[in-house]
Structure formats: C-alpha cells, structure tokens
Amino acid sequence: MLTYSMDDYNGVVIEKQALPDSETEFVVQFNDMLSDVKAQGKQLVWFTLSIKQAAFIHLATQAGFVFHNCLEDEITLILRIQKEAYAPFVPTHSIGAGALIFNQQQQILVIREKLASNPGFKLPGGHIELGEKISEAIxxxxxxxxxxxxxxxxxxxxGSKKSFRFGKSNIYFLCRLNALSEQINIQDIDEIAEAKWCDVSEFVNDQYTSVFVSEIVKTLQHQQGFELVELPENNSPYKKHEVYFAGDIRKHLT
Structure with missing residues (x-):
C-alpha cells in the first residue's frame, strides 16, 4: 500500500518518495490506500509529484484528482473523497516591491528596462522570491x-492589481531605503538598460513616467511609513515572517 501521513484538514498526504516504479502497481496500491483512508473517515487525499514523476499524473486524474497548485519542478493534486471537503485555497497573488531611495543631493534612483513597453524610467524593484523577506528582497x-x-x-x-499574470493578482509594496553607496554598476545587464540618479522634478514630470509612479514619488517622498519591528513574543508555531508597525520614517533619514 502507498504510505501516507495525516494533514490538518481530515485528509492524508501520499508520500511521493514511496511510489512504485510500475504504473500498474501504482493503481493497485492506490486503490488499497483509498479504501483504507475512506474507512478512516478521511475527506481529502493530497498528492505532490516531482517533474520526474509526471507519468503518474494521468493515473491520478483518472482516479478523480484535480490540480491544486504547481511549481516549476512539482505539481500538487487533490482528491476530495467527500464533495464538500474543505481544502486550503491556492495561491492567489504574486508579490512585488519597488524602491524609493535618494542620494545626498535628494535625487531619486531610477532604472530603465530593456524589454519594457514604456521607454521611460521607473523605480527599481522586482518580485519577491519564495520564502524571501520583503525587506531583504528589495x-x-x-x-x-x-x-x-x-x-x-x-x-x-x-497597491494591488487584478489578473496581473497567469490569472493571479499582484500586490506591490513601496519600500523606503537608505543609500549606502551612489556609484551605478548594473549587475543584471540582461534586464536593465540604464540606471541613474535623477532630479525628482525631472522624473515626476517626464512624459514617460507613469501617473501611478509619479504620484508615489510626490506623495511619499517625505511621508511616514511602516517600520520593520522584531517582536520577542513572535515565536509561536505561527510566527510571522515579517512584522511592520507605523512609525516616523524621518528619524531614519538624518
């Protein structure tokens, strides 16, 4: 029989490391496992396959599994033994961050991308990688x-944007940074065409600067923000990855 572990939703998770080599044997073991978990009153079966185990996908879908979420090298499927069984929602958003960063002359740091449809400059930034903190990513x-x-x-x-990519929404965080150096030395030469320090008035009034970004800079240049804080009691099993509280950002800029 396929081996499995229990989850928090009255379901079981099939251990992918124990899959048989034969598809025929998989069907036999899966049916035995399904009878067993049904007898236990379980409602869900989770099944994560690596890309090297993709041959089992069609067997799983034939057994009633549907796709739940997918990464580059693995896919997770789910079988609801009971039709109305609850399962956690799939990821709905991607996370991005842009940087508001000024030099000693109060010029703003901006970049121009090689593949952008807009020929103008924008704030530096990008997507937050899986498991990465916003504060570290930016x-x-x-x-x-x-x-x-x-x-x-x-x-x-x-800000948020609906249906950004692949049918998912996007949340875009504006981050304030202090410059520790000013020399431009682009590392990602495949993506970035140009980077420079620019006078704020020139940037916000440029015809190619989006209205959204222009308003960001004009509105937030001297405003307070949310500070990253460390909470000593933030050590439970549900520990927060990052915690931000409202604070006076100006005390950091002296």
Missing part, C-alpha cells in the same frame, strides 16, 4: 539593477 533587487548598496528603512505604501 535590497537585493536594488543592487542587482543598479549596483547601489542600500539598507531597508520601511514600507511606505502598497
């Missing part, structure tokens, strides 16, 4: 796109 993105070293100060705003 520092990384700024360095990759401009070569400028920086430190994270806080969040100053965010």
């Amino acid at each position: 520092v990384r993105e700024v360095f990759e796109e401009t070569g400028v070293h920086s430190e994270f100060v806080g969040l100053q705003g965010f």
